[in-house]
Amino acid sequence: SATNGAGAGAAEMVRKKMGSFVGFANLPNQVHRKSVRRGFQFVTMVVGDSGLGKSTLINTLFEHKLYDLNAPRSLANGSSLNGNANGRTIAIESKSADIEENGVRLKLTVVDTPGFGDFVNNDEAWKPIVDNIDSRFDAYLEQENRVNRSKLMDNRVHACIYFIQPTGHSLRPIDIEFMRKLHHKVNLIPVIAKADTLTDDEVVAFKQRVSIFQAFNKVHQRVIVAYFLLSPSTQILNDIAHNQISIFQPPIYDLEDEETIAENEEIQSKVPFAVVGSDTFVTTADGRQVRGRSYPWGTIEVDNEAHCDFIKLRQMLIHTHMEELREYTNDVLYEQYRTQKLLSMGVSQDPSVFKEINPAVKQAEERQLHEAKLTKMEAEMKMVFQQKVQEKESKLKQSEEELYARHREMKDALEKQRYELEERKRRLESGRPPTPDKIGSVSA
């Protein structure tokens, strides 16, 4: 029957897509040294106004694996992705799910944050979000300080998807303030929400207005400094013109593989990603079943690059740069936080404590010690060498002097002989007989 046919088709589609759809099965390829066996933890935060489609997008990003029949715990079960009954998120909530793809296990955690409209006073709206990020850093720091560090739970926020309202105009001051509060603590990924509510031209114009001038950040290499410019009509232009907001983008520096560079450039060109979310299937005019949103004039397809940037976002977030996001969180963002935290605790006063807590510092110190040892050895070798040279030189000088002395002696002796011979010659010429013993000594 028609119903059976549709059901079989849908099941087939899910299974077919399961192999490569979500894409985190590629994680072991992204990871060079960490163990696959333990699985991966990935925490993503979503920030933006209520109703901007945060929950829907997360569902859309990970949906096919959430429908996995083998996974008993699933984000798709029940209403767990909705913050509360009326679908609005009023408090920070985190939801976790263990999902598996091609034998790779991912513990996904989504941190959903309240939107601006949910606060009586928006001035402080960012505070609970920053506190949440900090407390996750603290929890990690606390684990690192434990004696047994074999099983570290990494619940730090690895990516923060920031939802920009699809106004088509410009960024609001509150967006800039939010991003500035967050960008030193998380990998910021700005997206234009509900891009289907804008026309193609509007999206292009909007992206241009939310201009991003890319500059190579020499310190961090992977983060691009973005200047978000407001349209000239906005009075606060001057206030924010010099706001530099760091956002995460796939690196194109220090790469050799042409293909990867091109791929990353392609992703970069889409920032901020104009996304459409939908976890339901609709039928297109030509009869295809697609994830999308239906309108009287047609269908917007989520998984169609001609329709929106969802695919590029998912590619970066999950398929190609998930490990990069995790690494950057650990190596740069967390490191900054920890250093500051320890400094504020006065730990720097006691280097031994700092070293205890911080393996990087310990390593640096060991390297320093090693280098000092090498320098000392080199100095010692130089000294010994100089000593030897000096000894040799003085020996040479001594034998030189001896040679001179002998030379002088011989010269003196010869001089003396010459004088005696001349004396004898003179005597012979003057007719006087030479002294017999003198003749003997000369002839000898």
Ligand code: GDP
């Ligand atoms: P949240 O409060 O940010 O989590 O937003 P939800 O994901 O709950 O979505 C709020 C409403 O917007 C729901 O009715 C969604 O169906 C709708 N929605 C979600 N994503 C999109 C989108 O990309 N385009 C459009 N037009 N509507 C969307």
